Amino acid sequence: xxxxxxxxxxxxxxxxxxxxxxxxxxxxxxxxxxxxxxxxxxxxxxxxxxxxxxxxxxxxxxxxxxxxxxxxxxxxxxxxxxxxxxxxxxxxxxxxxxxxxxxxxxxxxxxxxxxxxxxxxxxxxxxxxxxxxxxxxxxxxxxxx
Amino acid sequence: xxxxxxxxxxxxxxxxxxxxxxxxxxxxxxxxxxxxxxxxxxxxxxxxxxxxxxxxxxxxxxxxxxxxxxxxxxxxxxxxxxxxxxxxxxxxxxxxxxxxxxxxxxxxxxxxxxxxxxxxxxxxxxxxxxxxxxxxxxxxxxxxx
DNA sequence: TCTTGACCTTACAGTTACTGGAAGGCCCAT
DNA sequence: ATGGGCCTTCCAGTAACTGTAAGGTCAAGA
Numbered sequence: 001x002x003x004x005x006x007x008x009x010x011x012x013x014x015x016x017x018x019x020x021x022x023x024x025x026x027x028x029x030x031x032x033x034x035x036x037x038x039x040x041x042x043x044x045x046x047x048x049x050x051x052x053x054x055x056x057x058x059x060x061x062x063x064x065x066x067x068x069x070x071x072x073x074x075x076x077x078x079x080x081x082x083x084x085x086x087x088x089x090x091x092x093x094x095x096x097x098x099x100x101x102x103x104x105x106x107x108x109x110x111x112x113x114x115x116x117x118x119x120x121x122x123x124x125x126x127x128x129x130x131x132x133x134x135x136x137x138x139x140x141x142x143x144x145x
Numbered sequence: 146x147x148x149x150x151x152x153x154x155x156x157x158x159x160x161x162x163x164x165x166x167x168x169x170x171x172x173x174x175x176x177x178x179x180x181x182x183x184x185x186x187x188x189x190x191x192x193x194x195x196x197x198x199x200x201x202x203x204x205x206x207x208x209x210x211x212x213x214x215x216x217x218x219x220x221x222x223x224x225x226x227x228x229x230x231x232x233x234x235x236x237x238x239x240x241x242x243x244x245x246x247x248x249x250x251x252x253x254x255x256x257x258x259x260x261x262x263x264x265x266x267x268x269x270x271x272x273x274x275x276x277x278x279x280x281x282x283x284x285x286x287x288x289x290x
Numbered sequence: 291t292c293t294t295g296a297c298c299t300t301a302c303a304g305t306t307a308c309t310g311g312a313a314g315g316c317c318c319a320t
Numbered sequence: 321a322t323g324g325g326c327c328t329t330c331c332a333g334t335a336a337c338t339g340t341a342a343g344g345t346c347a348a349g350a
Binding site: 198204 | 335336337338339344345346
């Protein structure tokens with residue numbers, strides 16, 4: 001199979017597949033003319049990657065998961081650990097977004113949204129109101145240079 | 146005020162403030178020695194930016210909001226539009242994350258997490274199970290080169 | 291006066307996971 | 321030989337910073 005075929009079958013853009021080769025997630029062979037040749041195993045890997053990425057795993061997590069997938073002697077506990085950590089991150093992100101949503105919705109609903117300049121949203125951002133921004137409890141940034 | 150002062154007062158890292166100057170969100174004056182000098186208005190702007198960023202607005206949204214903030218003749222409807230669009234994006238992201246969370250939780254709970262290699266999470270990713278990945282309905286990527 | 295240390299400066303590279311585009315080679319049909 | 325659709329590489333750009341190096345400035349203390 002050439003790259004276009006596996007792109008169609010895996011649902012990944014050809015460009016992404018080339019990138020995955022670049023970072024050594026897949027290592028297709030080459031034809032004499034330089035074209036990449038993908039085996040069924042390569043396609044399977046790419047499909048695995050597409051699914052893992054769709055679940056929000058980072059590339060590095062994908063690398064780990066792929067290694068575990070190919071290690072017949074793995075302990076499922078290891079996989080579960082990766083998944084647990086990722087679930088925690090997803091939960092943290094959801095919580096962050098929900099906090100933003102709650103705050104912004106409050107301001108949004110107070111805003112008349114008409115031709116006049118008075119705007120509780122801008123007032124909230126400028127710090128006039130209290131409670132202007134939520135504190136989600138985790139760091140947005142750490143120490144400084 | 147020097148950059149360290151406004152960094153402490155706004156909660157933004159000095160590095161970020163320099164970056165904001167780079168992209169012309171703030172334009173502090175300079176002392177003879179080259180040090181940036183921030184006015185109260187600059188500090189106010191930075192605090193505004195910090196709050197808007199904490200609510201997840203993009204830098205470009207921040208630029209727009211700041212311009213509206215400084216335009217005495219604005220219509221609050223314009224601000225509300227920016228907020229509405231941003232709320233929609235937050236909602237879409239939450240929905241995506243919740244779909245990922247649901248799928249991964251299902252696999253997670255099926256996984257024994259012990260010393261044995263059998264793992265429903267990996268099976269789900271490799272496509273053995275049905276329903277392996279959710280379809281959130283929006284594009285992850287568009288056309289191809 | 292010299293030094294120490296905290297502050298400030300710039301410039302460049304790296305992060306994440308791609309995406310876009312240019313410039314060109316390969317292959318098949320007309 | 322020409323057109324179109326594939327394929328190749330390489331370079332640059334995205335978002336919003338962050339890290340690091342190399343060095344200038346300033347106030348306090350020995």
